[in-house]
Amino acid sequence: MIYLTLEKRLHFSPVTRISVSLIAIAVAILVGGIFLFAVGVNPFHAYGLVIEQIFMDYWGWQDLLVKIIPFLLTGIAVALAAQMKLWNIGAEGQLYLGAVAATWVALNWGNELSIWMMIPIMILSAMVSGACWAFIPGFLKAQFGVNEIITTLLLNYVAISWVDYLLYGPWRDPGSNNFPVTREFPDSAQLPAFGNTSIHFGLIIGLMVIFLVYFILEKTEVGFKVKVIGDNIYAAKYSGFNIKWITLAIVMISGALAGIAGMAEVAGVHYRLKQNFSINYGYTGIIVAWLGRNHPIAIIFTAFFLAVVFVSGELMQLEFSLPIAMIYLFEGIILFSVLGSEIFTEYKIKIKNVVT
Amino acid sequence: MEWIVLVMIAAIKMGTPLLFGTLGGVISERGGVINLGMEGLMLVGALTAFVVDLNLNSKFAAMVFAAMAAGLVTTIHAIVCISLRANQIASGLALALFGGGLSGLFGDSLVGKTVESLNNLPIPGLSAIPAIGPIFFNQDIMVYFSYFCVVLIWFILFKTTLGLNIRSMGEAPDVCDALGLSVFRYRYGCVIVGGMLIGIGGAYFPLVLTSFWVDNLTAGRGWIAVALVIFAFWHPFKALLGAYLFGAAIALQLRVQTMGIAIPSYFLEMFPYILTIVVLTMVTIRNNKRGVSVMPAALGLAFFRGEKH
Amino acid sequence: MQTSHNPHLVLELRGITKAFPGLIANDRVDFTLKQGEIHTILGENGAGKSTLMNMIAGLYPPDHGDIFIYGKKVHFTNPRQSINHGIGMVHQHFMLIRNHTVTENIILGTPQHFKLNFRRVNEEIRMLGEKYGLIVEPHKKIQELSVGEQQRVEILKVLYRGAKILILDEPTAVLTPQESEALYQIIANMIQKDHSIIFISHKMKEVMSLSDRITVLNRGKILATFIKNETDAQKLAKIMMGNEEGKELSVSSPAPNQRHEVVLQLEKICANDDRGYQILNEVDLEIRSGQIVGLAGVSGNGQAQLAEVLSGIRPMESGSYTYWGEKLNAPTVSDMIARGLGYIPEDRKRYGIAGSLSIAHNFLLRDHKNPKFYGQQFLDINKMNQYARVKMEEFDIRAASEKTQAGVLSGGNIQKTILARESSRELKFLIASQPIRGLDVHATAFIQKVILQAKSEGLAVLLITEDLDELFLMSDHIYVICGGKMVGNMPKEEANIEQIGLMMTGVTVS
Numbered sequence A: 001m002i003y004l005t006l007e008k009r010l011h012f013s014p015v016t017r018i019s020v021s022l023i024a025i026a027v028a029i030l031v032g033g034i035f036l037f038a039v040g041v042n043p044f045h046a047y048g049l050v051i052e053q054i055f056m057d058y059w060g061w062q063d064l065l066v067k068i069i070p071f072l073l074t075g076i077a078v079a080l081a082a083q084m085k086l087w088n089i090g091a092e093g094q095l096y097l098g099a100v101a102a103t104w105v106a107l108n109w110g111n112e113l114s115i116w117m118m119i120p121i122m123i124l125s126a127m128v129s130g131a132c133w134a135f136i137p138g139f140l141k142a143q144f145g146v147n148e149i150i151t152t153l154l155l156n157y158v159a160i161s162w163v164d165y166l167l168y169g170p171w172r173d174p175g176s177n178n179f180p181v182t183r184e185f186p187d188s189a190q191l192p193a194f195g196n197t198s199i200h201f202g203l204i205i206g207l208m209v210i211f212l213v214y215f216i217l218e219k220t221e222v223g224f225k226v227k228v229i230g231d232n233i234y235a236a237k238y239s240g241f242n243i244k245w246i247t248l249a250i251v252m253i254s255g256a257l258a259g260i261a262g263m264a265e266v267a268g269v270h271y272r273l274k275q276n277f278s279i280n281y282g283y284t285g286i287i288v289a290w291l292g293r294n295h296p297i298a299i300i301f302t303a304f305f306l307a308v309v310f311v312s313g314e315l316m317q318l319e320f321s322l323p324i325a326m327i328y329l330f331e332g333i334i335l336f337s338v339l340g341s342e343i344f345t346e347y348k349i350k351i352k353n354v355v356t
Numbered sequence B: 001m002e003w004i005v006l007v008m009i010a011a012i013k014m015g016t017p018l019l020f021g022t023l024g025g026v027i028s029e030r031g032g033v034i035n036l037g038m039e040g041l042m043l044v045g046a047l048t049a050f051v052v053d054l055n056l057n058s059k060f061a062a063m064v065f066a067a068m069a070a071g072l073v074t075t076i077h078a079i080v081c082i083s084l085r086a087n088q089i090a091s092g093l094a095l096a097l098f099g100g101g102l103s104g105l106f107g108d109s110l111v112g113k114t115v116e117s118l119n120n121l122p123i124p125g126l127s128a129i130p131a132i133g134p135i136f137f138n139q140d141i142m143v144y145f146s147y148f149c150v151v152l153i154w155f156i157l158f159k160t161t162l163g164l165n166i167r168s169m170g171e172a173p174d175v176c177d178a179l180g181l182s183v184f185r186y187r188y189g190c191v192i193v194g195g196m197l198i199g200i201g202g203a204y205f206p207l208v209l210t211s212f213w214v215d216n217l218t219a220g221r222g223w224i225a226v227a228l229v230i231f232a233f234w235h236p237f238k239a240l241l242g243a244y245l246f247g248a249a250i251a252l253q254l255r256v257q258t259m260g261i262a263i264p265s266y267f268l269e270m271f272p273y274i275l276t277i278v279v280l281t282m283v284t285i286r287n288n289k290r291g292v293s294v295m296p297a298a299l300g301l302a303f304f305r306g307e308k309h
Numbered sequence C: 001m002q003t004s005h006n007p008h009l010v011l012e013l014r015g016i017t018k019a020f021p022g023l024i025a026n027d028r029v030d031f032t033l034k035q036g037e038i039h040t041i042l043g044e045n046g047a048g049k050s051t052l053m054n055m056i057a058g059l060y061p062p063d064h065g066d067i068f069i070y071g072k073k074v075h076f077t078n079p080r081q082s083i084n085h086g087i088g089m090v091h092q093h094f095m096l097i098r099n100h101t102v103t104e105n106i107i108l109g110t111p112q113h114f115k116l117n118f119r120r121v122n123e124e125i126r127m128l129g130e131k132y133g134l135i136v137e138p139h140k141k142i143q144e145l146s147v148g149e150q151q152r153v154e155i156l157k158v159l160y161r162g163a164k165i166l167i168l169d170e171p172t173a174v175l176t177p178q179e180s181e182a183l184y185q186i187i188a189n190m191i192q193k194d195h196s197i198i199f200i201s202h203k204m205k206e207v208m209s210l211s212d213r214i215t216v217l218n219r220g221k222i223l224a225t226f227i228k229n230e231t232d233a234q235k236l237a238k239i240m241m242g243n244e245e246g247k248e249l250s251v252s253s254p255a256p257n258q259r260h261e262v263v264l265q266l267e268k269i270c271a272n273d274d275r276g277y278q279i280l281n282e283v284d285l286e287i288r289s290g291q292i293v294g295l296a297g298v299s300g301n302g303q304a305q306l307a308e309v310l311s312g313i314r315p316m317e318s319g320s321y322t323y324w325g326e327k328l329n330a331p332t333v334s335d336m337i338a339r340g341l342g343y344i345p346e347d348r349k350r351y352g353i354a355g356s357l358s359i360a361h362n363f364l365l366r367d368h369k370n371p372k373f374y375g376q377q378f379l380d381i382n383k384m385n386q387y388a389r390v391k392m393e394e395f396d397i398r399a400a401s402e403k404t405q406a407g408v409l410s411g412g413n414i415q416k417t418i419l420a421r422e423s424s425r426e427l428k429f430l431i432a433s434q435p436i437r438g439l440d441v442h443a444t445a446f447i448q449k450v451i452l453q454a455k456s457e458g459l460a461v462l463l464i465t466e467d468l469d470e471l472f473l474m475s476d477h478i479y480v481i482c483g484g485k486m487v488g489n490m491p492k493e494e495a496n497i498e499q500i501g502l503m504m505t506g507v508t509v510s
Helices: A014-038 A043-055 A058-083 A091-109 A115-144 A148-168 A202-219 A221-231 A233-238 A243-270 A281-291 A296-320 A325-341 B002-030 B038-056 B059-083 B088-110 B132-136 B141-159 B161-171 B173-178 B183-209 B221-231 B236-258 B265-290 C049-056 C079-084 C102-107 C118-132 C147-160 C177-192 C204-210 C233-240 C303-311 C333-338 C348-352 C381-394 C411-422 C441-456 C468-474 C497-504
Strands: A002-008 A347-353 C009-020 C023-034 C038-042 C064-069 C072-074 C087-090 C165-169 C196-201 C213-218 C221-227 C262-272 C278-288 C292-296 C318-323 C326-328 C341-344 C429-433 C460-465 C477-482 C485-491
Touching: A014 A043, A014 A325, A043 A058, A043 A296, A058 A091, A058 A202, A058 A221, A058 A243, A058 A281, A058 A296, A091 A115, A091 A148, A091 A243, A091 A281, A115 A148, A115 A243, A115 B265, A148 B221, A148 B265, A202 A221, A202 A243, A202 A296, A221 A233, A221 A243, A233 A243, A233 C348, A243 A281, A281 A296, A281 A325, A281 B088, A296 A325, A325 B059, A325 B088, B002 B038, B002 B132, B002 B141, B002 B161, B002 B183, B002 B221, B002 B236, B038 B059, B038 B088, B038 B183, B038 B221, B059 B088, B059 B183, B141 B161, B141 B183, B141 B236, B161 B173, B161 B183, B161 C102, B173 B183, B183 B221, B221 B236, B221 B265, B236 B265, C009 C049, C009 C196, C023 C038, C023 C049, C023 C064, C023 C196, C023 C213, C023 C221, C038 C204, C049 C087, C049 C165, C049 C196, C079 C087, C087 C147, C102 C118, C102 C147, C118 C147, C118 C177, C147 C177, C177 C196, C177 C204, C177 C497, C196 C204, C204 C233, C213 C233, C221 C233, C262 C303, C262 C460, C278 C292, C278 C303, C278 C460, C278 C485, C292 C441, C292 C468, C292 C497, C303 C333, C303 C341, C303 C429, C303 C460, C341 C411, C348 C411, C381 C411, C411 C441, C429 C441, C441 C460, C441 C468, C460 C468, C468 C497, C477 C497, C485 C497
Parallel strands: C038 C196, C038 C213, C087 C165, C165 C196, C292 C460, C292 C477, C341 C429, C429 C460
Antiparallel strands: A002 A347, C009 C023, C009 C064, C064 C072, C213 C221, C262 C278, C262 C318, C318 C326, C477 C485
């Protein structure tokens, strides 16, 4: 009888890990193609368009570098919490709340302060707002051990309802023909772009945040504590770390980073707060972090990959009028595929031949 | 008084998809596998039921196909978590995205169409009892089916060999394996059957609650069901209690909206989610005080024989 | 079909070989078990005993070699086949479900009616228990039972399945002397009722009194098989350890002229467990410099919590804690580290290391403020690695490099890492909780030597142990804890094993 068994690899190398991940992504693209075919789109045509109109196109690259910005920030937000084995599924809501705070600043003070004052204040307020929103699940987790997966997730719905209320109520632009959007931000509240591209300053902020988180994790006492707590909470107790405080702080910082993502979107892309401005950017952060194994530097690459997925999805929307749900489907496929492949970084398949 | 009865009738209706979802979660988690993807599965069930009912005009077929479609999609989760031993939480999120995306993609062209709503079927005699009758026994057949599922699952879990084996899978799969029970078989069974029930919960939306399809029809109720599994302490009777409590919260919210009280509807929409967080916190605190965990001990852990030697 | 030659053999292994990646666990093992005999397998940790037994139990198949049961060749691909052939294994780490009742545990996996008839099954189990002297309450949950009772459930579990061949894997490792005696009686009952037993142990005394035959296993190979009367304990010990010297400790005894100052004094310490129930009840304790105080007790009687109170992890509710003459109120972990307290935790893998971090990073645990790891202001990975390399050399920690994940190290190397880390600061008081549990003979000797050496240089040590041999070997003074109370307090010279054993189980000795 011949059967397949799994055998633990004695040594696993980054090369194995990366090649397994690449194969998983290839499989995801293949499966995605099948679904494209199922809704009547020729996958070869579709993928050809992606290469032609995104990778081989000046505007395509511009779109990618704009799209990567929220993913850098939500990805690092989720990854930071995940370093402590905490699931921040609430980046979506924290992002919205960050955008709300930035919008409030922009609409109220924008005409009085210069851009040099406005942008830092908007970033700061977005961070505080995101952090406060994350305080709720963070506190409940640190103090009582309430499952943060569920609380962070449910708060997203609350945050979105709150934004809807603002947009349909007090904040609606009277001149918007009843569209749920705010007034446009004054110039001083708009993130500057590079040259005459649409790539805005958020890219620099995103990269800076990532390197800062990397530095803190690798080089500081706090970073060391975070790693130990994430690996083994008992060892952390034995070492006398204040787990409650660090948990709360990390969840709040995670929320603050997601908040910056919201600020960057409204101040760098839309120049106003509007409904559904985030297309699952917060949830996508989870995929970005997972694919990058929560490693800050790897997140730059996985965020870029997800940017490709999104820009491609929007291209499909234009070319074949497919709904936005295509992107979510594709995200699900990628995550499944990468998860399913992980076992092969630790184990190899052995064919055994047992004589019975 | 009549007002309360009306809200309660609506509470059962609103609670029924939650109940199916929670029961599905209970089965899956008793077997040791978390299913965080309920929202996606419900959407798959909802869309399937809607499409089948639209084409075959059969509520029964709609329910069966919804269960099968959700069961099929959960199988991916089962393969990834059980055979490939991946992180169950991440896989559940993938399932939520996948199911949501799938229903959004294939439901896109169906927006605007409607089906007939499932009729109420009063049970003779019982439905005549004042208050209790109209609330519990003048409902549609899917509600009665959910009662049946509650009792059946309770009986199976706690009174049969099958149930003992399932509960043991969630507590200590290594022990089960050493005693010759197939961990794979039981866990696959639990995840898939659980997924089917969740799919039926999703089917309840187009068949009874809305009669139409919109993108993201379940609007987060799947996530509430995830929380309800914890609230219910993995027990079917408490699942019933929790589902109707939240059904009541949703019904009340809708009721207040229609009464024209001057609270913006956006705040009312937040209510069930906030309530879930509050209740979850209270349950966790109470559980901490008691000190005994009723959570299946091996929940969320993958199993692989021969890891140790 | 191949058959075995000898019809009296209930079990025969021929040429069993099993390899795991990177190690040959069993190498051409031959073994026989006769009807009604107790055949002991003797060997150190890692000798391959468990692997061999797991193959008999059907957990995994051998790579080569044959298993014969009652002369018939068998090939197990899953545990159920082994069970059906009348083999029952009582694992060292109990395979019980804590949240389930005794009955549920016993019947799990056995053929039953679809609808369970608990009343009938409870009765069956009660009767089976009476037959062998295994008394347990069928409706109780496992978590309510003592260790000895849990073991009875394990044995009942295999008997209920009709096992004729029982494998007992280090059954007395977790038992008190009294519980062990009861187990010997149960084993005698089973032999009388025609069962055959494979007994795994490395306690020479019980091996010599129970066994009919003894097989010595070392590094996966059978070294010899003896009939009990034809050998003696010394000879066996020598063979078992691969002809190396046994537990002889060449450490100079403490300098007698040393001043024994009081390092630690506890008066009426009370503390609660994680659930808020009192676990320490007015504990008194005194430890002097240059002294090892042994604290004996059955696990779960408060000794773990006592260590946590001393090291600042767990708050005390009342009582007084005096440390080097200073009365401490609510010491934190970092306070105690700064005061020179070292702590080797009982569950070394769980508490002592962060398994997925490198060995170098693990040297920062409980020492993360130490400037030796820092550059100007930030952690310096080169300094960390350099330091780890030095310590690995000094403590003979075997690993590919200092960047290796600590979690993949063997138990002995983990323990050496912890010891190296805890003793690298200027140590004034060391808590060593079960420091040698599960370690092989070399690691044990090394760890004990380091502790004794430190003591002779004036260190105060609290040694928490269940192993009475270790207790008597290492301690100068002995305390006994039971139910959160100190029930015994005597110099080693005045103590004897039986008396300590009784105290551990709560029997007051006058």
